[in-house]
Amino acid sequence: MYTWDNDNGGPFSQCDGGCATSWPPVTLPSLDAAVIGSLASGFDGTFGVVGRCDGTLQLTYNNEPLYFYSGDNAPGQTNGDQPSGTWHLVTATVAPPPPTCNDGIQNGSETGIDCGGPDCDACAPIITDGQCEGYGVSYVGGQGYLYSHVSLGAPCYMCTGPGFNGCNSNFTLEGDFYIMPVQVTQGQQYSFGIQCGPNVLVEGTVGQGTNCWLTPSCNDGVQNGNETGIDCGGPDCGACPTCDDGIMNGLETGIDCGGPDCVDCAVICNGTPNPEAAVAATNETLEGNSDGTITFTFNNAPGRSTIQFSLNGGASYGYSSADNAGSYTISGLAPGTYDVSTRWQGGDCPLGLGSVTISEGPPAPTCSDGILNQGETGVDCGGPCQACAPNACGDIPLVTYPKPALPTAVIGADAGQGFAIDLSNDLTTVSVRYGSVVGIQSGGNPSFDFFCSCNQIEFYEADLSAGTASVPTQCTDGGDYYYFVRYNKQGNTTDDAGDIYVYSALFTTSGSRIDPDNRSTLVSGGANWMRFRHPHAQDGITEAVFDAQHNGDLLRNLDRFETVFTDASSGLTIDPILTRGDANSRHPHGGADNAAVIRIDYMEKGDASPPTYAKSAGEYAGKWGWGNIITYEITAVTGGSGAQTYNTFQNYVIGEGLNTFGDPRNASAGRATTNMVLPGFGSHKQMEHDAIFTQHIITLEDEDDVDAFLEGHHLFHGVRHRVNGADAANELGLVPIGTESCGNCHFRD
Structure with missing residues (x-):
């Protein structure tokens, strides 16, 4: 092998x-x-x-x-x-002979070849030939580099040899040099190659003209640039080690002791070691408990009997332990940052060990924290809390964490161009009124249905196609209940419930009613990325997190954008912050609002792909009913595509913000639930269906978080970014995670 x-x-x-x-x-x-x-x-x-x-x-x-x-x-x-x-x-490892100071190898504790460290003579200072020029091999501090100056042109390949063998592109541009690490040793002959650029063989002997340095750095083993010592000092590197800086650095074997330059650690503190200790902390378990701890771990020092500890930077030493105990724990500490120090008994050799932080604990469980904990049998009831109320829902109680719901509107609230639900004051009768856009979207026949539940698991239906219906008794008998409505679109291209119906928000009868026409304005935000094709497209990809499949456009070109929603009693305004860059360039960052909206279309009718809409307008969406869910499509030339791009469908809920369906059975993860409208036919149907989980990411509000989501997706799936439209890259669906394709990980529930 x-x-x-x-x-x-x-x-x-x-x-x-x-x-x-x-x-x-x-x-x-x-x-x-x-x-x-x-x-x-x-x-x-x-x-x-x-x-x-x-x-x-x-x-x-x-x-x-x-x-x-x-x-x-x-x-x-x-x-x-x-x-x-x-x-x-591949051969067996032969145990090397023990290191010596004359074996021609840097080994053991040596800091150079046969020199330095506690056993060999000190190394002579590294003398360099100055900064490298042209091309060649640099060998300084035990590491070799094949290099070529930028003035000679960019290499195609650098070759590990001999000559032009072992050619690869594993070189980097650092400063003014293209460099590649190479394995060489002092006195060895070398033969490397550089293709393109100078296009030369690089041959010679290590140690003869190779002691030049490349771009100065703080870890190249050479004093160069603005350094005042080897890899230290000056404006660019850290301070040079000293024997009194309170840090174990340089060649020291302890704090300010040991090595060739400082006092022996065994005798540095009046003939004994320093009171060194490792420090660890535990945080407070619950808020207000003040039960954090700090533990010191230390060695037994000959000639010492007691070690003392300070938590206030040495102002006082209120804790002590026998030196041979090995460890000592201070308990009962409140959250905060402690400046810890040690010293020997009698005040000898105080030693600062830095700061340690104890974090505050989480709040203690209560009977009003909205969490099922501390032995409760229901959320904030039962166990140590008051008894849980009798379950009016029957055998199946309300789910532990119910989906949040909007309050019920007053009777007669304005439906606007959407719809309004009128629930009688005794909660037994429901009716619905609708406006112009619902009429267009449904083809004049919305056929509303009403659903109610007291536990968010079992829902009971009432037909509202006649405009009015009785609320099912299973709901009214249970006291307060949750409810939503849905209506039909003109058509659909799939049999998905999310494609066939338009949903409302989820409502509750609990609490006071709200007057939607006299309410505070809600301002909220969201973030997403623009797409190559229209939502519900059948001739390209919208939801698949991948480069375009219908042309050479790239995911990296698409604008990541934020949107501000202003939801007032007078109407809804959708204001996307869109940015345009140069064609075939990466999406611009920075939130510049320099790409005009061509149009915003509202409420897809479901009769075609690409979709047609019941309303076409600008940022002002008009007046809608309380709890109406508004879907919309933005068209604009954004990002670096140089072409029209589009947002994906998102659900804006009047009075609530971005969310998913009102039916909690279709939104089991709340606002983190993903759903999308998919094409039922077309050349890229399967790609879109494989990408089911990607919408809506409605919990994000910052475009940089969207970028992180997209990059994380590519890293997870092993999909590489295409360099340009002519780069074939990977085909979506053929990129495996082990034996699984993308579509097998993105499942549809």
Whole structure:
């Protein structure tokens, strides 16, 4: 078996296609097959299993993918081994000899080759040849880099050698140099290649003209740039270590002691060690309990008997413990930040250990916190609380966490262009009135239905097609109840309830009624991303979180936007903050409102795909009835697409804000519930159906959170971003998570 340098240490294989033909990966039929038997001495590394891009499982050793070689045709053959190339035989580890100060290797506690540390002579200062120029190899501080200056042009590949072998694009641009780490040692001859740019062979011996430094950094092992010491000091790096800065740094083995520069830790404190201790804290369990703890863990120091502790920066030391106890816990602490210190008894060698924070605990359970806890048999009743009221719903009580509901409107409230529900004062009779848009959307025949429930599980129906109906007795007999209505659209392209019907919000008869025509204005917000195609499209994708499938447009081009909803008794205004960028560019951030709305269409009729609407207008949506759910489509040229883009359907609930259906059975996760209207036919139907969960993300209000959602989706599914429209990338539905496709993870309930 072999490993490949171009896998860059793993764990994922870069070898496929023709490479995998010559170097077949060591694959497993399942995780259960990864059983490693007894191995020869020296094979003491770690085996693992990693996924390949084709969905198979590959064995790894020390995190590196393993391969066979097609040229090995008999047991014992190792024809694939390339000691100076990129393919290497996996061999047993031979225990190295103990380090010495003359073995030509930086090992043990050395800070350089055969120098530095507590055992060898101090290393001579690194003397460099100044900053690198042109192209070549830099070897400073034990690390080699192949480099090429930007003035020579961008490389296509850098090659690990010999010569132009092992070429890859694993180089980076840092400052003015393209650089790639290479494995070289002092005195070794090297032969590397750079394709394009200078297009040269880079050959020589490490140590002869290679001691130049590239872009200065605070971790390159060289004093360069504005540093006042090696990788420290100056305006860019941290302060250089000293033996009195109260920090264990540099070559110290304790705080301000040990190493070649500071006093021996064993005698730094008047002949004994410092009173060092590790510190850990536990938080308050419940608000007001003041039961946090701070625990000190320490070693027994010869010559010392008692260690003391301070929680106020050394102002006082109110706690102490025998030095040989190993640990000491201070309990009964209130939430706050404590500045902890230690010292030996008698005030010797005070040592600051930094600050420790104890966080406040959560509120204690009560009989009014709206949570089923502390042994209650119902929310805030039973157990230690007052007895729960008798269940008027019969055998099935109200759900533990009911869906929030709007109060019932007063009789005669304005329906506007939507609808209004009139529930009699004795709660036994219901009627409905509707306006112009409902009439158009339903083709003049909305056929309203009324549903009620006292437990949000069992709902009872009354036909309102005649305009008035009696409330089912199962609801009125139970006292207060919940209810909603729905009506038919003109048509539908699927048999989904969310496609056939238009729902209201959920209402409750509990509490005082509201006058919707004399109420406070509600201002709320939401965030989403614009889409390639119309909602309910059948010739492209709207909900699938992926690049366009009908042309070369990209998800990264689509505008992420925020919307402000102003919901007043006089009407609803929908104000999207849309931003336009240059064509074929990433979506612009920053919330600039520079893309005009072409139109906003309201209330899809359900008779066609792309959809047609009962009303076309601008940001002002007009007057609607209390608890009406408004769906809308925005059309505008936004983002970096350079073309018209559209929002997806979202449900705005008059008096409530963005939400889902009024039927709690279709909204089991509240505002986090996802639903969408899908096409029932067309070239991209299955892609849209696979993406069922992506709408509405109505709990988001910031465009950056939308961006994080989209990026997280791609990371989860292993979908890579296309660079441009001509980049084939991955096909949606063919991107597996293990053996599962996208559609098998996005299920429809």
